[in-house]
Amino acid sequence: MDCNIFQFCKCLKLLGRIMILIVLAFIGLSYYAVVWESYGPSIFEGSMQSRLGSFTAVFIFTFLIGMTLWSYFACVMTDPGKVPLGWHPFSSDEEADAQFSLASYGGQPAAVNGQRVRFCRKCKAWKPERAHHDSGTGRCVLRMDHYCIWVLNCVGLLNYKMFLLFLFWTFWACALASGLLINSFIRFFQSDADLNSARPAIVFIAFVVDAAFCLSLFGFLIMHARLVVNNCTTIEMFEKARGPPWPYTLGARRNFESVFGSRHWAWLLPMHSAAEKASMLDEALHEPYLQGPEMADLRGADPLSCEV
Numbered sequence: 023m024d025c026n027i028f029q030f031c032k033c034l035k036l037l038g039r040i041m042i043l044i045v046l047a048f049i050g051l052s053y054y055a056v057v058w059e060s061y062g063p064s065i066f067e068g069s070m071q072s073r074l075g076s077f078t079a080v081f082i083f084t085f086l087i088g089m090t091l092w093s094y095f096a097c098v099m100t101d102p103g104k105v106p107l108g109w110h111p112f113s114s115d116e117e118a119d120a121q122f123s124l125a126s127y128g129g130q131p132a133a134v135n136g137q138r139v140r141f142c143r144k145c146k147a148w149k150p151e152r153a154h155h156d157s158g159t160g161r162c163v164l165r166m167d168h169y170c171i172w173v174l175n176c177v178g179l180l181n182y183k184m185f186l187l188f189l190f191w192t193f194w195a196c197a198l199a200s201g202l203l204i205n206s207f208i209r210f211f212q213s214d215a216d217l218n219s220a221r222p223a224i225v226f227i228a229f230v231v232d233a234a235f236c237l238s239l240f241g242f243l244i245m246h247a248r249l250v251v252n253n254c255t256t257i258e259m260f261e262k263a264r265g266p267p268w269p270y271t272l273g274a275r276r277n278f279e280s281v282f283g284s285r286h287w288a289w290l291l292p293m294h295s296a297a298e299k300a301s302m303l304d305e306a307l308h309e310p311y312l313q314g315p316e317m318a319d320l321r322g323a324d325p326l327s328c329e330v
């Protein structure tokens with residue numbers, strides 16, 4: 023039986039824009055439990071040391087939630103990077119037109135500089151290396167990683183950084199919330215707990231949700247960290263497992279900068295400068311096609327089956 027996590031994601035896609043409300047509800051629940059119910063009131067009562075501790079907790083948690091929301095909506099609203107209309111890998115428009123009919127009817131177009139070119143039968147257009155057709159948006163996306171139901175967007179060349187920072191800031195927000203709420207969570211099981219109040223239940227649920235997200239995001243972050251330093255996408259990860267050494271890697275630092283940019287101060291901010299975007303698009307459109315007979319299997323395995 024084919025057990026594919028993407029099949030499960032396809033079911034969640036049916037929820038559509040409700041997913042945004044679900045994400046906001048999770049964030050709201052954590053913020054309510056940490057700030058409104060637990061540490062906010064403590065700012066105005068108790069010793070100075072206690073007040074300072076509560077203020078610091080509220081301040082840092084609010085900062086993390088702010089960064090999480092910024093990264094989330096940046097990822098939702100940023101175009102992942104489409105193949106420009108009329109783009110082709112040939113040296114002239116005439117040659118592209120001549121090859122177009124052949125490719126449209128399933129034929130193999132002529133190679134360019136000895137390298138096979140790629141054609142999307144759904145878009146009826148040429149596509150660069152590492153671009154894949156996204157059935158969610160109905161078009162080819164540059165350096166496509168996957169379609170994410172949580173952000174209601176395809177994650178690709180121009181919003182992969184935003185997606186990773188959404189994971190990063192959410193992880194730290196959940197980790198801090200779990201740490202701040204763990205005493206209340208333990209107190210829930212003690213005999214003197216006031217179970218008639220709604221407060222312990224809300225804090226209990228918030229702790230369980232935050233701890234669960236924290237653990238699952240940790241694994242997800244480790245997986246994506248390995249992909250970034252190897253210059254690999256989630257779709258390509260499945261191809262790479264059955265292929266020869268990965269051809270796109272430029273070294274760990276340059277691989278990292280190809281996603282996060284070269285401006286160190288902006289690495290943790292979910293945005294790209296106009297110059298970065300232009301450079302990323304230029305590189306993605308001129309990515310050399312896989313070469314050599316040993317890559318034939320990978321080229322043949324154009325992952326249309328990975329349209330997620």
Ligand SMILES: [Zn+2]
Nearest residue numbers: 142145155162
């Ligand atoms: Zn396409």
